Every structure is written in C-alpha cells, then in structure tokens.
Amino acid sequence: MTDRYLSDLAMLQHGDSAFPSGAVSFSWGLEALVNRNSVNDARGVEDFLRAQLEGRWASIDRSILVHAHAAWDNLNRLVTLDGLMDSQSLATELRMGSRRIGRAFLSVHIRLGTLGAAALNENVANGMLYGHAPVVQGAIWREMGFTAEQAQLMAAHGLCSSLLGAAVRLSVIGHFDAQVIRTEITSCIAEIITTPPCKPEEAHGFTPQIEIASMLHETDQSRLFVN
Amino acid sequence: MEFACDPYQRTFLRKQFSSYPFHICRPLYMDDGPSQDMATVYIQSSSGGLYTEDELITEVTARPKTLVHLTTQASTIVHGASRGPSCQSTDLKVEEGAFLEFTPEPVILFPNAQLKSKLRLEIAESASAIIFDSFLAHDYAGGSDVFEMYENDLSAFRPNGVPMIIDRVKFSGKDFATGLTGKMSAYACHGNFFAIAPEADIEKLINDCRRGLEDTRDSLVGVSVLPDGRGISARILSRNAIGLRAALIRLWEVSRLAITGSPPNPRKK
Numbered sequence: 001m002t003d004r005y006l007s008d009l010a011m012l013q014h015g016d017s018a019f020p021s022g023a024v025s026f027s028w029g030l031e032a033l034v035n036r037n038s039v040n041d042a043r044g045v046e047d048f049l050r051a052q053l054e055g056r057w058a059s060i061d062r063s064i065l066v067h068a069h070a071a072w073d074n075l076n077r078l079v080t081l082d083g084l085m086d087s088q089s090l091a092t093e094l095r096m097g098s099r100r101i102g103r104a105f106l107s108v109h110i111r112l113g114t115l116g117a118a119a120l121n122e123n124v125a126n127g128m129l130y131g132h133a134p135v136v137q138g139a140i141w142r143e144m145g146f147t148a149e150q151a152q153l154m155a156a157h158g159l160c161s162s163l164l165g166a167a168v169r170l171s172v173i174g175h176f177d178a179q180v181i182r183t184e185i186t187s188c189i190a191e192i193i194t195t196p197p198c199k200p201e202e203a204h205g206f207t208p209q210i211e212i213a214s215m216l217h218e219t220d221q222s223r224l225f226v227n
Numbered sequence: 228m229e230f231a232c233d234p235y236q237r238t239f240l241r242k243q244f245s246s247y248p249f250h251i252c253r254p255l256y257m258d259d260g261p262s263q264d265m266a267t268v269y270i271q272s273s274s275g276g277l278y279t280e281d282e283l284i285t286e287v288t289a290r291p292k293t294l295v296h297l298t299t300q301a302s303t304i305v306h307g308a309s310r311g312p313s314c315q316s317t318d319l320k321v322e323e324g325a326f327l328e329f330t331p332e333p334v335i336l337f338p339n340a341q342l343k344s345k346l347r348l349e350i351a352e353s354a355s356a357i358i359f360d361s362f363l364a365h366d367y368a369g370g371s372d373v374f375e376m377y378e379n380d381l382s383a384f385r386p387n388g389v390p391m392i393i394d395r396v397k398f399s400g401k402d403f404a405t406g407l408t409g410k411m412s413a414y415a416c417h418g419n420f421f422a423i424a425p426e427a428d429i430e431k432l433i434n435d436c437r438r439g440l441e442d443t444r445d446s447l448v449g450v451s452v453l454p455d456g457r458g459i460s461a462r463i464l465s466r467n468a469i470g471l472r473a474a475l476i477r478l479w480e481v482s483r484l485a486i487t488g489s490p491p492n493p494r495k496k
Contacts, residue, residue: 029409033408033409038408038412039408044408047407047408047409048408048409050407050409051407051408051409051410052409055407055409055410059397083389083390084390084393086454087382087390087391087392087393087454088393088394088395089454090392090394090451090453090454090460090462091449091451092451092452093451095454202395203395204380204395204396204397205395205396206396206397206398206410207409207410208410208411208417208462208464209408209409209410209411209412209414209447209464210409211449211462212447212448212449212462212463212464213449214449214451215449215450215451215461215462216447216449218451219437
C-alpha cells in the first residue's frame with residue numbers, strides 16, 4: 001500500500017503545474033488566435049483545447065510518448081521517435097516549443113538526480129536527439145517507474161494545465177472558467193487514453209487553424225508567450 | 228513517367244505508361260528565362276473523378292538536372308463511397324540537381340466520399356521541389372451532407388530514408404461539419420504548400436511569401452521554415468476555392484522566383 005501511495009504522490013508532483021517544466025511560457029497557438037479574436041470566450045478555449053487533445057496530442061504526441069516509454073533504454077529507437085516528432089511539427093514555434101520543453105524537463109531532472117537524465121541530455125547536447133518533450137518524458141518517466149498509463153495521464157493533464165493557464169493569463173477566461181473547462185474535458189482525456197495509441201510510423205494529426213496561428217505568431221508584434 | 232535532359236539540357240518525357248483513366252498530355256514549354264526548358268505536363272482523367280474502390284497509382288522520376296511541372300487540368304471529384312474508399316497514391320522521385328513542381332488542383336469531396344491518398348516524395352540533397360496538396364468539401368445537392376473520411380499521407384524523404392516532412396491526416400466529415408476551432412473552424416477549404424529549396428535564401432523567401440499573402444482575402448495562411456531549414460511549408464484555410472487557389476498560386480510564384488530567379492508563366496486551365 002505504501003508503494004502505491006508513493007507512486008500516486010510522485011505522479012501528483014511530476015504532473016503538477018508547479019513542476020518547473022517550462023510549459024508556462026507556451027500557449028501552443030492560443031495567443032495568436034486570441035490576438036485575432038478567433039478565440040474570445042470560454043467556449044472557444046474549450047474547443048481549442050479539445051482540438052489540441054483530439055487532433056494532435058492523442059494521435060501524435062501520445063503515440064511518441066508511449067513508444068518512448070517502451071524504448072526508454074534503446075537510444076536508436078528514441079532517435080527515430082524524436083526524428084518522427086520533428087518531421088511532423090511543421091510550424092517552427094510548435095516544433096521549437098516541444099524541443100525547449102524537453103530540454104527544460106531534462107535540466108530539472110538532472111538537478112533532481114533522476115537516473116538517465118544526464119545521459120539523455122548528453123545526447124541532446126551532442127546532436128543525437130532534438131529532445132522533443134514526448135520522447136524525453138516517456139523515457140524519463142519510465143526510468144522513474146511510472147507506467148505508460150500514468151505517463152499519458154501526466155502528459156495530458158500537463159497540456160491542459162498549461163493551455164488553461166495561458167488562457168487565464170490572456171484574460172480570455174477566469175480561474176473558475178478554467179476549472180469548468182478542465183472538468184468538461186476530463187471524459188475526453190479518459191476516452192483518448194482508453195484507446196490504444198497508434199504506431200509512431202502511422203501517427204497522424206490535423207489542427208490546421210492552430211498550426212496557422214502558430215505560424216502567424218512568429219511575426220506578431222504583441223507576444224506574451226513563446227508560441 | 229520518367230523525365231530526362233536531352234543533349235541541349237531540355238527536359239523531355241523519356242518514358243511513359245498510362246492506363247485508364249489516366250491521360251498524359253504531351254510536354255509543353257510554357258516558361259521563359261531560366262525555366263524555358265521546363266517540361267509542363269498536364270495529367271488528365273478520362274473518368275469523372277475518383278469512385279468507390281478505385282486505386283490509382285502515379286509514379287514519376289525526375290532524372291538529374293531536369294525541370295518538371297506536373298499538374299492537373301481541373302479539380303478531382305471524389306464520389307460517395309458505396310463499397311469502400313477511393314485510393315490514390317503518388318510516388319515522386321527527384322534526383323540530384325532536378326526541380327519538380329507537382330501542383331494538382333484540389334480534390335473535391337462529395338457527400339459520403341472516403342478518400343485515402345498518399346504522396347511520397349524522395350528528394351536528393353541538391354534537388355528542389357514545390358508541392359500543392361488541397362481539398363474542399365461540396366454537397367452538389369445544395370444541402371449540408373459531408374464526406375465520410377479524408378485520409379491524406381504526405382511525406383518527403385531523403386534517399387537514405389531520413390524523413391524531412393510528414394503530414395499525415397485523418398479527418399472525418401463529422402469533424403468537418405462540427406467546425407471546431409483549432410481544426411478547420413468554419414473554413415471550407417484546406418491547402419498545404421511545400422517548397423524544398425536548398426539553394427534559395429530561405430529568410431528572404433519566407434518574408435516575400437508573407438508580404439505576397441498580405442492581401443489574400445477570405446483565407447488564413449501561415450508560412451514557416453521546414454524542420455531542416457532548407458525550405459518552407461505553408462498551410463491555408465479558405466472560405467472558398469477562389470481564395471485557396473489565389474494563395475497557392477501566390478506561394479508558387481514567389482517560391483519559383485526564389486528557386487530559379489524568374490517567376491513562372493500562368494498555366495491555362
């Protein structure tokens with residue numbers, strides 16, 4: 001029973017928005033849509049979050065995460081997964097955002113003394129890996145003893161917290177709205193995780209409005225967020 | 228189709244084989260200046276589009292230093308799938324120093340259409356390419372019925388198998404009809420544009436594309452640098468086919484200028 005408590009507590013710690021993952025600087029295209037008035041209320045934020053989860057996270061990031069979790073000690077496979085993630089991230093800011101979060105994640109785990117973090121970081125530094133977030137999260141969380149299911153829950157929750165936090169800071173919604181949306185979206189996350197992830201070589205996504213927003217964000221004058 | 232250069236460096240169609248419903252037109256030379264030797268080939272269909280259980284395959288090789296422009300004369304209708312999906316696959320191979328443009332008109336997804344489309348580009352380090360890829364939905368009865376499923380797998384690889392671009396889409400008509408913010412929202416047409424241009428000044432190209440698209444009406448267009456920094460990708464959402472086409476043509480003109488030093492002449496359709 002103690003082991004279970006320890007595992008649950010570790011999950012709460014590492015999936016918490018207070019964990020310094022670097023995700024706080026990212027809006028994943030939301031800022032550009034808010035700037036263009038394409039998202040201006042709670043309904044818009046919920047749709048945006050649903051599109052991120054269903055249209056990209058479920059069928060690309062999650063697939064890479066789960067397969068990196070399984071291949072945590074196989075560098076060649078991690079390199080392949082990292083390359084697939086990179087070539088499927090065509091908007092520069094989304095691609096660089098995922099790399100930056102991965103690197104920040106590794107940096108924190110090195111300081112926490114997590115096994116495997118320093119070695120992975122060395123492979124990022126020497127150019128073997130870009131260090132995309134789902135790849136390093138999958139490998140490190142497995143090293144820490146989390147199951148693939150727990151890794152998915154933490155990643156999905158992290159994405160939701162990060163996006164809803166961005167929406168609050170952009171003043172589109174308040175803190176209470178954020179909790180209403182988070183509650184509404186819970187069944188969506190559960191449904192996604194219940195479905196087996198696709199093979200990374202078959203990973204697919206379709207969030208064109210988000211990608212275009214991120215591309216437009218590259219030249220926006222007014223920016224609170226990195227993407 | 229296999230394209231090669233003749234002794235005067237003019238690109239010609241060295242090998243061709245086609246069967247129903249394809250019709251390959253004779254090469255035309257429609258450009259001036261640095262692209263005057265570019266072979267333009269229209270691929271036509273003698274059927275009324277893509278039907279249920281169709282499986283159409285196109286294979287094209289552009290040998291070293293060839294200049295090729297491949298296009299279709301009109302949009303391709305994808306009819307309702309009564310017995311199963313309509314499938315098409317396109318394999319493009321662009322060898323060292325060659326430049327291939329593949330600019331098909333959009334596919335039009337009719338109610339209940341199921342399309343599985345695959346485009347694979349193998350491109351040498353010193354080669355260039357411009358690719359269009361677009362679709363729109365239309366209910367010919369004037370109602371609001373939509374397609375069943377759109378699956379599109381577009382990828383570009385180096386000859387050693389390293390992926391440069393992967394854009395794999397599975398999009399249901401149900402999702403299209405919902406018009407979810409973040410996906411297609413209320414837009415009716417979607418387009419992808421890729422320019423792989425190893426010799427071009429990418430920063431100038433992307434800035435010129437953005438300037439050229441400033442007056443694009445009814446469309447939302449984003450342009451970004453490819454992961455390896457040797458080209459650009461653009462994504463377009465448009466309220467109508469006119470806006471979609473205008474954005475694609477503008478991106479093509481600017482990218483052709485960056486790759487060859489001269490803009491293209493219009494292709495009549």
